Amino acid sequence: MDSDSLLLSLELASGSGQGLSPDRRASLLTSLLLVKRDYRYSRVLFWGRILGLVADYYIAQGLSEDHLAPRKTLYSLNCMEWSLLPPATEEMMTQTSVVKGRFMGDPSHEYEYTELQKTNDGDKVFEEEIVIRIKEETRLVSVIDQIDKAVAITPRGALFKNPFGLTHVNRTFEGLTLSEAKKLSSYFHFREPVDLKNKTLLEKADLDPSLDFMDSLEHDIPKGSWSIQMERGNALVVLRSLLWPGLTFYHAPGTKNCGYIYVGTGEKNMDLPFML
């Protein structure tokens, strides 16, 4: 959610029970402004929070001129002091994929993971136990990146691609209509397209190149990984990800108000097929 309209956004996203206490809100309003100034972001998003056992991580993201460019992620434990997270890499993801369970809330906490590795020593095969230590900060980076790639979304038309290939906020975006708001095809993944490139020309024939340059939600796997609901008597459409429970996207049809927030444990719901 946009840091400039944080209060309204929080109010709109409150249907899932995930809010911020008044002191957190106030401190976010203050500190995100400073973050925007110090890091020279064109726009700062309050991304959400990851619930740890001891403390929570508050996450913010800075957007550059091109909205689809890799985003800078910051975290904070007290909503005032922000630290920049390193960019996520593939290596981090494979490394942290073995870690299970909840976040601790301490960035320097180390998960220990023992791995059996076979070593050939002459004819004999030994199995060695190797202890791998993974820092929680690494895991945090990787999880945020995964969530962003999987479920960060934006309504169709809210962003547009200008002739220079940069993605900008569409000033003329007036919100989705009510009927559009109920369809998954009106929402896009807020990331560089992955599936779009694999589509056939026939499938792309109807797309508007300045608007439809991202992947639509409707082809997400598995089908049914989104719950789409109208709240407040159809004045608000809320999308909840079932794959990453905790991610809430809200949009008031007919207005520009839209955004997403993640409040959760930072764990993927691997049981989704059983639960549908």
Next chain:
Amino acid sequence: MEDSNALEPEQENQESGEEGRPWDEMTAASTQDPQPGLSEHPESEQGPDTGPQPGSSPPWGPPGSSPPGSPPGSRPPRDPPSRGSPPVDDLAGPGASPPAPPREPSSPPPLALSAQHLAAQWRSDKTARGIPEAGTPHPDHLQQSSDEGESTHHQTGQSKGNAFQQLQQTNGHRYEPRDANDGNSEQEDLRCDTSQEEDSDSERHLDEAEPGPEPEPEAAPSMREIAVRSAKAYLLKTSSKSGLNLYDHLSNMLTRILDERPENAVDIIENISQDVKMAHFSKKLDTLQNENEMLPTYEIAEKQKALFLQGNLEGADQELEDEMAEYSLPNVMESAFYFEQAGVGLGTDEIYRICLALKQLTDTHPIQRCRFWGKILGREMNYIVAEVEFHEGEDEEEVEEEDVTEERDNGEREGEEDEDELPRSLYKAPQPIPKEESRTGANRYIYFVCNEPGRPWVKLPSVTPAQIVIARKIKKFFTGRLDSPIISYPPFPGNESNYLRAQIARISAGTHVSPLGFYQFGEEEGEEEEEVESGRDNFEENPDFEGIQVVDLVESLSNWVHHVQHILPQGRCNWFNPIQKSEEEEEDDEEKEEKGEEPDYIEQEVGPPLLTPISEDLEIQNTPPWTTRLSSNLIPQYAVAVLRSNLWPGAYAFCNGKKFENLYIGWGHKYSPDSYAPPVPPPACQEYPRGPEITEADDPSVEEEQAFRTAQEAAALPAEESEVTEEDEDDYD
């Protein structure tokens, strides 16, 4: 009218694109012209079209002046590339590529000729002015093309005197390329048709020229046409509100500007636009009545209106007011405030609506105590759950009815067993564990749910142990419809309402906690009942509760206690011995037990008793089951203690020392670090062991039968004799 309108601009669009080209040629060095890319916006086109005149009159010279020197044939390269990729165009320069003859077979010669003729006219006209300027390429055009704002300045600077000249020039440009090549399509024809009009009226045309979006140059010409057409169709889309379309509006605006020639057209363009719109008079000719839209938005608003109105309707009813005095209605807003401090909870207006909905519930049902339990998220709709306690003896009827039906089923089964020839199935389903009475155990409270505040409350059925046991083995998302079936591997006995009720029971049992000392055991009842099995299950509020330090609550988990009974693995809170037979059979059982035939004694399941501190809760694989937090570190003296369950994500409790409340908002699932694994299938039954009852002897052989017969005969004689003697003896007796 519509037609002519439609045609002209299309043509002009084309032209405006072409006009951009000459500048490119001018700066042969410039490799790429951003113009085509920008041209999607109608306005952006505007600049290049008319803009260059004042500032860049020099650059206009060469393209304009060159035609006389060079035959029309040399021009074409400009045009074909405009349909192709611009960079190629620029690099190639004029004349580098031959005209595209194959493309123009369709263009009718007469028209082409006429166009050529016209073009020639203009050319000569223009050369007069163009020559002196020739050879001084203006660098401006690059800026113009990359910067729209720039070009508009040029426009403002445009002097009236220049304008006409300009028109001529541009028209000249237009026609030159056209005659040479271009027309693979009807577009060409149209252009030629209209070109005649234009020359009489060229000024006007230019003014109206509202260069529609020129599509980005595509590889295929047809693509471009389609794009142009679709762009024009878009511009012609009539607004349902005003009945105008942008296309007409723009042309009207430009007409007006050129008619009036205001000093600073660009500055007052908004006003002009407004004036033109206002001048447009549209009479509403629609005779149809507007149908009132019945959006779902209004429907729910109508229902929620009832919530807000009910306060007024009441008041005359004295009894209800008395009940209010017993505050069966919880102070939802107060606890919502504290939960907000904790960073949990729903929006302010939603919580208020829920509060009103609870009020509606307490007004319409004989409710002694009511509580906002929480909200369970679903895929299509959510559930708002209220926990209530009825007054004594209000809810007995339904329960009895259910029992009766169960008994009937049992009776039928027994009746069938009388006539047996073939062996019947010896398998007896394990005796169903009866559900707990209402007001005890897991059925202590009654739960009402609704999807949205304002919608009717639905009472959930009471929970059976079997449902709890199965619910522990499955993990399903709620849909939001109470009657939807639960399709799962261990078949769930019931529909979603039962599953919801089971999850509510589990969550309540796991996460409803209170600060130590708030509740105490009801001494009288507890001692009288002497229920050793179930432990003491009654508690009451401690009147002497003096509050507890918030810091203590945060620092030590042992200051929080469960005040809802633990649910045993059996599915009940109070142990039920499934082996227990009815009293008649008990004697038999005792005998059997003495003999040691059936050691049918199952160890009683016991769980933690009531009011056990949560510090004794089990860990989930190194994860502590609870997290405590102070709501504010900055102002600790007024902060509340916040308790978060890690076992049931979404379950929270707060305590400010005196008051406490529990709330659940979430998906209704238990946390486990491992992913869900469906239960293993039940073991397959063993077949009957091979033994003497299963195997048979071989058929008797002839020898055996003969031997048997002789043996029988031999035995028969003595037997007869003996019978006789016996009979005799009997007789004698």
